[in-house]
Amino acid sequence: MRISVIGCGYLGAVHAAAMAELGHEVVGIDVDPLKIDTLAKGGAPFFEPGLTELLEQGIAAGRLSFSTDIEAARGASVHFIAVGTPQRPDGSADLGAVHAAMRAVLAVAAPGDLLVGKSTVPVGTAQALLPEVERTGAALAWNPEFLREGFAVRDSLEPDRLVYGVAPGDTRSAGVLDRVYAELLIAGSPRMVTDLATAELVKVAANAFLATKISFINAMAESSTRGSASEGGACRKTSAASSPGRTSSGSAPPSTSCATSTPSTCAAATGSWS
Secondary structure: OEEEEEOOOHHHHHHHHHHHHOOOEEEEEOOOHHHHHHHHOOOOOOOOOOHHHHHHHHHHOOOEEEEOOHHHHOOOOEEEEOOOOOEOOOOOEOOHHHHHHHHHHHOOOOOOOEEEEOOOOOOOHHHHHHHHHHHOOOEEEEOOOOOOOOOHHHHHHOOOOEEEEEOOOOOOHHHHHHHHOHHHHHOOOOEEEEEHHHHHHHHHHHHHHHHHHHHHHHHHHHHHHHOOOOHHHHHHHHOOEEEOOEEOOOOOOOOOOOOOOOHHHHHHHHOOOO
């Protein structure tokens, strides 16, 4: 399958290299010529264990290339949008790059192509973009990422969950993503198909859940230093999972009880699958 990845920052570069590793023909596109030049030579613009090797393998195999020209995305059937959404001074997300990337891709996309958002966005963003995408005959899905710094390559090739957000009545996009991630699904990665808003919320909830865990364990560590408890021992025994969705053994944890009307959001955000 021919795939384009728009935005080659931390998320996009790792995703492009991982998709090439899965056997797809991938082109990564970014407006930063220096970044593209570095990636095209098999170098990583940032440190991430295993990424340089993955880039070199993909380029050597002829499955991975990089360009600053959006025309290079023409002919791809799946286009991943992986641009940044930095925080504005007022705390809101700057979606300028998302809208610019969508417009650029739609100019070269063919009817039947699938645009897949991976950027972290406020709930409702995909629904707002949907009419513009559907007018061209293309489809839109949202596929949030759950990468940990230092483990991004592993988390891309051995994900503990795959979440697809699709539009109402869309019976095709999930199947297309199943083809993209076929090797991961065969290996046993859990998959959840939901609506666009829930897929967006899952990522926001996962970030909040991780921040809560970090705040809690920091509070535990501070309490331990004030008493006679072992700081390291208390933290290790309290935090059984190294990340949301992974137990210390790396297996999927039991289902998490959530006080919410959308338990599927909790399950996908925390990585707990019943």
